[in-house]
Amino acid sequence: MMNYLFCYFTGNEPENETVHFALSKDGYHFTPLNQNKPCIVQLSGKKCMRDPFIFKGRDAYYIIATDMRSRDGWNSNNSMVCWKSDNLTDWYDEHIIDLSKYEKTSSADRVWAPQIYYDQQRDEYMIYWSNHNSYGEDKTTSIWYAFSKDLKILSTQPRILYKPVNGLDAIDADIIFRDGTYYLYYKDEYNKTICLVTSDALTGPYCDDIKRVACTALHVEGNCAYPLYATDKYIMIMDKYVDGGYFMQETENMTDFTEVRDFSLDFHPRHGSVILIDDDAYDRMMAKWG
Numbered sequence: 091m092m093n094y095l096f097c098y099f100t101g102n103e104p105e106n107e108t109v110h111f112a113l114s115k116d117g118y119h120f121t122p123l124n125q126n127k128p129c130i131v132q133l134s135g136k137k138c139m140r141d142p143f144i145f146k147g148r149d150a151y152y153i154i155a156t157d158m159r160s161r162d163g164w165n166s167n168n169s170m171v172c173w174k175s176d177n178l179t180d181w182y183d184e185h186i187i188d189l190s191k192y193e194k195t196s197s198a199d200r201v202w203a204p205q206i207y208y209d210q211q212r213d214e215y216m217i218y219w220s221n222h223n224s225y226g227e228d229k230t231t232s233i234w235y236a237f238s239k240d241l242k243i244l245s246t247q248p249r250i251l252y253k254p255v256n257g258l259d260a261i262d263a264d265i266i267f268r269d270g271t272y273y274l275y276y277k278d279e280y281n282k283t284i285c286l287v288t289s290d291a292l293t294g295p296y297c298d299d300i301k302r303v304a305c306t307a308l309h310v311e312g313n314c315a316y317p318l319y320a321t322d323k324y325i326m327i328m329d330k331y332v333d334g335g336y337f338m339q340e341t342e343n344m345t346d347f348t349e350v351r352d353f354s355l356d357f358h359p360r361h362g363s364v365i366l367i368d369d370d371a372y373d374r375m376m377a378k379w380g
Contacts, residue, residue, distance in 0.1 A: 092319040093372040095178070096120050096355075097144040097153060098362025102160045107138035109153060109173075109181075110359070111379065113372060117318050117325055117364075118338070118353040123379035126357050135171050135186045136162070141203040141262075141312065143363045147215065151175045152241055154204045154217065157186055165199040170219065172241050178371050179378045185242055189221070192236075195248045197224040200231060203262045203312070203361065206241070209292060214239055216292060218251050220261035231259040233276065235293065252276070252287065255298040260285075262361070265292070266315050266324065266344065272296075273344050275303065275313050275326070282309035284328060286345065304328065305339045305349045312361025319366060325350070329361045 094114040100106040108128035112120040123129060130153070132139055138159040145152045152174055158167035168190040174183040189195040200222035207216045214237040221234040232253035236244040252274060254260050259279035266273045272289045274296055284304040287296040303326075304310055312329035324344060328337045336359065338350040367375075 091369055092366045093369065094120070094316070094364055095144065095367045095371075095375070096359065096362055096364050097142045098359035099140050099142060099155075100126070100358055100360055104138050104159055104161060106360075107140055107159065108132065109139065109142050109155070110362075111375065112355075112357065112359070113375060117316070118350065120355050120357075122357040122359075123375060129379055130173060130181050132171060132184065134184055135169055136167065139171050141361045143203075143205045144365050145206045145208075145363075146365060147206070147208060147241075151178055152206060153181070154206055154241065156202050156204065158202075165222070165224065168195070168198045168201050170201060170204045170217070174241075177374060178367065179374050187217075187238075187242065187244070189248060192244065192248050195221060195223065195234070198222065199224040205264060205363075207265055207267075207292060209237070212237060214245060215241055217241070217244070218263055218265065220263065221248070230257065231261055231279065233260055233263040233274070251294060252296045254278070254285075254287075254300060256300065262311050262313055264313050264315055267292075268324075268344055271344075273315075275315060277311040277313065278302075282311070282332075284310060284313045284326075301345060303345065303347055304337075305347050306330075306337050308333055308337065310337055314363045316364040317366070325364075327355065327364070329359075331360070334358070 109130035135157040139155040157169040202220040204219035218235040235251040310328035339347040
């Protein structure tokens, strides 16, 4: 049996820009751990983080997040923060990945919502994130990427992964691979909704045919898709950042979604991510923070 671990933050004040965990047995109803208080305290960088993405790597679990204190302004960060764990309860090796050290992102002032994809062919991790540069001809916020062997130092120079052909800003990318296709879901910053483009290669090119997939007219962001264990379904959760709360929808073909009404994420999470964990990991986390 598999369970679901949700990693998130809770708001725009420094005390809310911290790592939180919640657990679920069915993928629809989540309960926060540690009374919805932080489970990891950041010690480096801005000492505040947002948009945590939790990932099971080759040798350990990782969390990568936006190293940002929103009180400093929305154009105030150029780095990511990363942690490592062997058991999901003890987190260590905190470090900062500073994008200003690389030529193409030396003026980056919005390094947001980083995520990780393991490329088996390269035996490297692909980090991808929302990126805006403060100077240069192109000031569009788009999705960038670079590879890393250890999630500490980039092994390739940052470059654009996806920039919408319509010229609108794109943030919060989430890539799912299924049946030979890479599905890249992202937030259209102008229309405040979630869109989809696809490719047959991880690094693209991604198609120019943009499909809107959010089943709500409300403003949403922070989209995260995860498989529903022992089914053909994927669930997508989205942060209703204006109205508050979360929106949930599901799909069997990755392109056509239906709204889910029977779910509970009523502890006010913000943009986060979900992975599947086994019973042993569930029990360890409950024993420490339950």
